[in-house]
Amino acid sequence: MSQPRAVITGIGVVAPSGVGADAHWKSVLDGSSKLAPITRFDASGYPVSLAGEVADFDPDEYVTPRLKVATDRWTWHGFAATQEALDDSGVDLSAMDPYDTAVALASSSGGNEFGQGELQSLWAEPDGAVSVYQSIAWFYAASVGQISILHQLKGQCSVLVAESAGGLDSFAQATRTVRRGTKVVLAGGTEGPLSPYALTCQLATRRLATGTDPDTAYQPFAAGAAGYVAAEGGAVLLVEDLDHARERGAVIHGEVLGWGATHDGRASRPGDGGDTGQVARAMRVALERAGRQASDVDVVFPDALGVPECDRVEAEAIRSVFGDDVRVTTQKGRLGRMYQGGAAVDVATALQAMRYDTLPATPGLTEPAPGCELNFVTEPTTQRTSLALINARGFDGYNTALVVGRYEEES
Known part of the structure; x- marks a missing residue:
């Protein structure tokens, strides 16, 4: 069933x-x-x-x-x-x-x-x-x-x-x-x-x-x-x-389709950005549970820590799963890092992007760091958005990815 x-x-x-x-x-x-x-x-x-x-x-x-x-x-x-x-x-x-x-x-x-x-x-x-x-x-x-x-x-x-x-x-x-x-x-x-x-x-x-x-x-x-x-x-x-x-005739904003959680297996230390393989694995597991392919994803909302070594690891993981074409956007640089609350806000933003068919920009990003050259959304872009993947990483090695999608009558 x-x-x-x-x-x-x-x-x-x-x-x-x-x-x-x-x-x-x-x-x-x-x-x-x-x-x-x-x-x-x-x-x-x-x-x-x-x-x-x-x-x-x-x-x-x-x-x-x-x-x-x-x-x-x-x-x-x-x-x-x-x-x-x-x-x-x-x-x-x-x-x-x-x-x-x-x-x-x-x-x-x-x-x-x-x-x-x-x-x-x-x-x-x-x-x-x-x-x-x-x-x-x-x-x-x-x-x-x-x-x-x-x-x-x-x-x-x-x-x-x-x-x-x-x-x-x-x-x-x-x-x-x-x-x-x-x-x-x-x-x-x-x-x-x-x-x-x-x-x-x-x-x-x-x-x-x-x-x-x-x-x-x-x-x-x-x-x-x-x-x-x-x-x-x-x-x-x-x-x-x-x-x-x-x-009850509710308005449906979207659907939770899949998730994946992994752990780096080591404590976070200065200069150590984490385990690229475990970050990528969380995304792959989320997609597998959602029954979707990487090519189905319209936009990725990354964890976006702002710590160079951590950003490089996440960027490498995103490329390993999606290649170079998937759109990537984050607003954390203008709002701040709300820890658990920030991950939830990213889910809300992804659902709004689907509602309005608009990808919000990553403000202020004019020169990506070496190794972080992703397909960033540089200005608000009109685009039908049906599937989003959100990443969140926790201090000392936690990695979680969540896939949310536009509600469709047939799953």
Whole structure:
């Protein structure tokens, strides 16, 4: 018997590019940098000064006062992206059996800002204390737990932790959950890496860019690449059983067709860009599971770390799978790296590209680095887009590829 098909019917984005799928798409086509000096805290003592912040985000529009004091900013973004996805999908959760609904999100580091604030309160005074919410607000699964409680999602709920790769793993998990009988699953992830403690942890990787020009600090695949710029936010998308979506007359944005996950088998070290073969294998497995050939893919959204040795490895892997002709595009250099959230945002961008038959540009890439000469989209291009492959790589060797396609009546 054929397996149930998992389609995407709702898109929610909360990122430096804006709040909502439409705002995000407009920003992506505009191509202007959303990176700017850090305002979340005083970063003057750090070698890194830029970040991708979600400007003008008002948590009070999405988070009740009771939940606001019990959760971190990354969970606020999760609440907002979830509500955007639910509104976009038109699904009425109150009319569903709660055991037919679930959530599977990814997180790299949980609620850093909340945790740091509470620990500072503890040690600032002799009789200092932490909030009763300290034990749960920082936790990797906090957003999954809070969102499932808020919306009464009582099916199999999951949190994926694989640095940036988990943002794609969540869609694989959501699709597996749909195939096991769950009707609606929220997938994706958000991140809140902009706090003093969080930035200190990220600096230990020695992969963050120290440039001060928002237009050139983060240049994936470029001759001037010198690391990445961290960003907050992400995306939550609604993955749904096709029959259920049809029954309620939902608008279908696309379909999750296949995925592949591999591991390099070694720790990430300076100068080591990872295992080309394992990056390529993840893409080949994703295509095989999707039942598609490399020649069927219209566009690749790469991980685009901006670290020269990592970019070369990914470029070599893409060429080994697709040759020199497949179109490649990334917007991370203008939005920042949202870790798990960035992978989910790439899925949202791919679906918008299919909706509008437009490939967004890779802004600012005028001179690819040696070994990174791919067929980059250099300006927004009108082109029918039916199949996209998204890559995500995580620190210490995680590689995941996801294939999403335009919804067709016959799979």
